[in-house]
Amino acid sequence: MILYRPTGPKELALVAESDWKAWPPRLPDQPIFYPVLTFDYAEKIARDWNSTREDAGFSGYVTRFEIDDAFAARYDVELAGGEAHKELWVPAGELAEFNRHIAGKIEVVARYGKGERIDGQE
Template sequence: MTGRPVTTTLWRPTGPAELGLVRELRWRAWPPRLPEQPIFYPVLNEDYAIRIARDWNVERDGASFVTRFEVDSAFLSRYPVRQAGGRTILELWVPAEDLDAFNAHIVGRIQVVHEFR
């Protein structure tokens, strides 16, 4: 019997432009990184994603969104968890060249769970 793989929930603070590209990809993938973005970094907890979206991105972009999505846990094990500040400020650093493989391991759809303006 084959079932759904074990997944890890990730969050990503997302600006309006990136969210538009995710919509074009039918909520199933993240767009390629820009040349000045060598790393794709989803975060491991919702509170951290909310803080980035609400406290940093709204001022820059006028709006920001927190997305939630599931990724095959076995695939994610190749990326170490990075502590970007306090003990709950955790990120995965996915090299831009790995993004196609990362996207192929998203289970289900990317969902918008918070919006800030």
């Protein structure tokens, strides 16, 4: 299954530290890790949320990664406000196991600054 994750520079730096193979543990106030199912939804979050926040350095990124289909099937697809907003909700305590099922590397496919696309491949 191909998944996308909108993120800011702090989380992206931690992914880079893992050699682009794992998502960092959630913070105490983040009980769920929620990758999304479409580039369009990830783009909306990275562009309209991450890249407009001063605490994110006015930067947002869309990442793409693949996870084993059989493993991904254990998580229900959740709707976050509409049919176009599909997410997998992975409990924070299961993130290490989730990371072990990532195939290949996590890649940055688009970058945003102050609400505008800067570059990307998607």
